[in-house]
Amino acid sequence: MPVSVPNGNDPIAVIADDPRHSVSGFTTEFIRELHNRQGVSLRDASLHDKFQATASAVRHYMVDEWLETKDKNAAAKQKTVGYLSAEYLLGPQLDNALLATDLTEIVEESLAQHGIDLAQVREQEVEPGLGNGGLGRLAACFIDSLATMDVPCIGYGIRYEYGIFRQTFVDGHQVEEADKWLALESPWEFVHPENAVQVNFAGHTETWTDETGRERTRWVPGWGVQGLPYNYLVPGYGTRRVNTLRLWGARANNQFDLKTFNQGDYVEAVRAQTFAENISKVLYPEDSTPQGKELRLQQQYFFVACSLRDFIENELEPGFDLHRLGERIIFQLNDTHPVIAVPELMRILIDEKGFEWDEAWEVTKSCFAYTCHTLLPEALEVWPTELLGRLLPRHMQIINLINVSFMAEVRATFPGDEERALRMSIVTEHPVQSVRMAHLATVAGSKVNGVAALHSQLLRDKVLPDFSALWPEKFTNVTNGVTPRRFVRQSNPGLSALVTSRIGGGWVKHLDQFDGLEPLADDAGFREEFRAVKAANKERLREVLHKRDGIDLPEGHLLDVMVKRLHEYKRQTLKLLHVVSLYEQVLSGKRKVEDLTPRTVVFGAKAAPGYRLAKDIIHLINSVAAVVNRDPRLEGRLGIAFPANYNVTLAEKLIPAADLSEQISLAGMEASGTGNMKFALNGALTIGTDDGANVEIRGLVGDDNFFLFGMDEPAAAALREQGYRPRSIYESDETLRATIDLIESGIFSGGRGGAFGSVTSALLDEDRFMAFADFASYLEAQEAVEAKYADQEAWTRSAILNVARTGYFSSDRSMRDYLDRIWHAGPVV
Ligand code: GPW
Structure with missing residues (x-):
């Protein structure tokens, strides 16, 4: 029996008042879902049918609040947090939804009356593994906390068709299998194909003169895809707020691609479709080690372009003055993965909305803040300008222009210090000409934060020291947290x-x-x-x-x-x-x-x-x-x-x-x-x-x-400075030597010595992490x-x-810190 925990000062009174909030009320919803959604009778229902019906019936109890939340947001016209993250490691949803709706005992009892065990139903759920590890799980904790704290937030990300791989072991070796989390469909998403957003890539730019005689630039794209929004409910605990997680899925764009890619060639048309839909196909499984692959940059641009367009066109009231955009949105950049959003917003404001450069830059700076999650130099993303310029030619121009004025600012502040200017430049020439995304994020962001006190200190002192010398007030810390729910x-x-x-x-x-x-x-x-x-x-x-x-x-x-x-x-x-x-x-x-x-x-x-x-x-x-x-x-x-x-x-x-x-x-x-x-x-x-x-x-x-x-x-x-020699520690520490020798003896590899040579020699010869x-x-x-x-x-x-x-x-405390130090936003009730 699950234990009932009273909610203290925060009773879930409103939901409990719902007449459906009873065993018989839930049973009605459950049977209705079983019949109308799954198309089966209780007698014929599989365990999977029962899970789907349970989950969608539980979702009924959140939808009214969700719609009400949208209305509340629209009426309040307060600042929304736009959390931009390439990963959301959500974990199973059913228990979280049961907790938010205070339905656990009711559902257990209702199902039991029909001979169904909630524990078994629960086991049917395949968790959406749309993240690698800490960074993705943090995003999931943060959106939970914001909903619980009544803060308007939209989580924006990618609906990967395949999440993090399923790991198996074969003879002790890791073997990866595709994570088909959608194979049996997710009961938690609402898709809205009619709200698809067009996203373009490649092509070239050209200049034109507008009716006022002003020289303007436009991007003539080479190809495009559509982004379909999939909405997930993010219920707060002990409150009526239900926020939205909006994940984008790529779909081929028939009006555009199928004409340009092929001239009446059906097979080629289908190939083009597959190509487009590859964009949201799979989560890159590298954690803290970006691969620099073109598809990954496509993913990054795809989801931020959809998200910015969505917020500007659909979340703001028609006619809203975009000069005041920073009053209504703060886009939090979850590491550098979404940083291409910076030139995208500049492009929208300048090319589409007719802003002057300086106006656009002021607005853009007020709309972004950047969280860095690493100290490993190899984890800092860089994109070769060749690739970026080919895939996003207009964005490459804009980045170069941002860099020109930034370099001028550095040179004016530190005259004659050319080395410093080179160290700080957004575009580096070595080893190949590339864009340093962390620099771009730091230049554009209103704030830059690390994720623990020590990390934020090292970020200032070791990773971005030149930037903290230039803008000390930009840097802050917010220590991470986890959701207690x-x-x-x-x-x-x-x-x-x-x-x-x-x-x-x-x-x-x-x-x-x-x-x-x-x-x-x-x-x-x-x-x-x-x-x-x-x-x-x-x-x-x-x-x-x-x-x-x-x-x-x-x-x-x-x-x-x-x-x-x-x-x-x-x-x-x-x-x-x-x-x-x-x-x-x-x-x-x-x-x-x-x-x-x-x-x-x-x-x-x-x-x-x-x-x-x-x-x-x-x-x-x-x-x-x-x-x-x-x-x-x-x-x-x-x-x-x-x-x-x-x-x-x-x-x-x-x-x-x-x-x-x-x-x-x-x-x-x-x-x-x-x-x-x-x-x-x-x-x-x-x-x-x-x-x-x-x-x-x-x-x-x-x-x-x-x-x-x-x-x-x-x-x-x-120690690193003075020259670290792991082998001398091996030689002088008897316990360590006996330990390594035992591994090298072959005892763990059926007598075959040297089987783990890659591991032991990495330690003996380098031991990068001491x-x-x-x-x-x-x-x-x-x-x-x-x-x-x-x-x-x-x-x-x-x-x-x-x-x-x-x-x-608690991630509630982390959110309070972000709200106070970075977002300058608050609850809407
Ligand atoms: F390299 N983290 C992660 F900084 O899980 F981008 N994946 C990543 O790609 C990166 C960081 C990145 C983790 C950190 O390793 C961990 O220390 C931290 O607690 C977590 O992000 C959340 O901040």
Whole structure:
């Protein structure tokens, strides 16, 4: 039975007043959907039919509010947040909709009366994996928070036909399969083909003289496609607001392409159609490493062109004076992926609306702000001018013109400093002439923010120092957050009920109320209940992994979890070296097996399909798991579980069950991290470096409740400066040497030495992210973990304090910070 959580100060009174808001009321809606949408009787309905009917019936309860929200927005004429993001990693929608409509028990009861199990129905949902990892999930959390806070927001993005690939393992190797999330249709979208938007590409520009004698430029495109809007409802929690997520799908443009592409050739016509529709076909699976592929630039321009056109033509009242556009919209650029929107708005204002350059630039600057999500130099997008100029010739001209006036400003502010001007230029000449999208975003944006305090500092000092010298007031920080609805209330019903029984239910909207739990850390009875919740969550996870992956998690183990994209900088290998070192110590007799703290390490990670080393690391983890999990000498006290295809659905089961959260990136590499916040809020303790938002988590929970290890960012920078030699650490650290030697011995590859040479030599010869340098410190911190875990009362106390002190990491707080520091917008009720 799901637990009912009262809403504290925020009753969902309006929805509950609806006469349909009853078991019989829902049954009527459900049967109607089954008949009219699925075209089946209850007797003949498949589980899939039942899911579709349940989802669409639940959606009925949000549509009135959604339409009302539109009217409210139109009447209020306040500023809207236009969140521009190439990714939205939404996760399953049914539970979120049930929570927003307060229908969970009603639906459960209604279905049960017809012999249907809601839990089974739930499992039918295929999550829309329209993102890679943190960046896409953050966008999903942000739109949830804005709706909950009654702020008008439209999320704009791409309706990829194929989301992030489905990961499988074959002999321990990652194999990717296409994610056919739409194969059985999504019950959550409303498509509006009649509102399709034309998007053009290629061609050339020409000048013409208008009736006033002014010289103007126009773009004569080479080809185009249509963007179809697919609307998704984004319900707030405990409020009537339902915002919109508008994802664009590409469709061939018959009037245009089919004429130009072919002269009566049917086969060619269909080919042209496929070509156009490829634009929204697939999500690029690279995380933090842009590929610079033409199709990707097409995707980026496609969705921002649709979105700008949509906002200007459909969301503003007819006749609105675009000189005041900045009063009505702030487009937040989620990293550089949507930055081509900047020259697009300039083009619309100048070429289509007849603005002068300076007027257009003033308006444009007021309409954009830019969030940077990385510090990795290779993650900063650049587009060769050859490609950009060919695909978007008018935009290339505009970018060049922006750069000319920007360079003039730099030279006027720093006369004679030509090196600085070259460093700052939007267009660089090396290695090939290219546009630096982060520079363009920084020049155009009214604000530039990083995603955690340390990251924003490093962004100012190391990534964009020249820009922060020129415009110090442009730079700000907004620390990321996560939505407490999905990541506590929905995913951890046990903890939610326990917490609510003590501090009321207001925390779901006001997560800072978690601080009311602080005194309970010293209450033995509460600690016992808290442990019981964790134990039940582990049991739930055992069932999920058994069914989903055929993995049987041992009972009574410390659950040590590292889930995130596979990336060298995140250092999954460091975690693995820890496991191998424990194994080696038992094999060599340095440690008695009964001295091991029973522990299962859970990995979840996808590697970009073209990232060879990351895939080799996955293979190594699986290979170590296969040996360690079967070695009787360990007496079942150490294991590795690596369920394939980690996604939001699994995260919701895994995170609430975790004891230990692994956040072990090299300091100065992880911009923020958001998984780290989810674990702390669910009562896991963190072992982590002084990186990203870990810094702020530790600051809030306190050193006694956090396992810090490793170099800090200045130390890592200094070591790199002085010349880092991983091999000398290998030579001098006996434990490390034995660990690496065990991997190289072939024990994990059926006796074949050198099987993991790519991984070990990357470490020994370069170790870009200094895992060896932090190895000893990491092992020491793990000893401290074991010591603390041995004292369950002390551990539980720390876990409770983690929950009590991390309410700050609600994405509602992040949104408040954006509203105050960047958007200067507010709620509309
Ligand atoms: F490289 N992040 C991500 F900055 O998930 F663009 N994908 C990406 O492509 C990039 C960043 C990009 C992540 C960061 O790695 C993580 O530290 C951060 O918490 C998250 O974005 C949300 O800000």
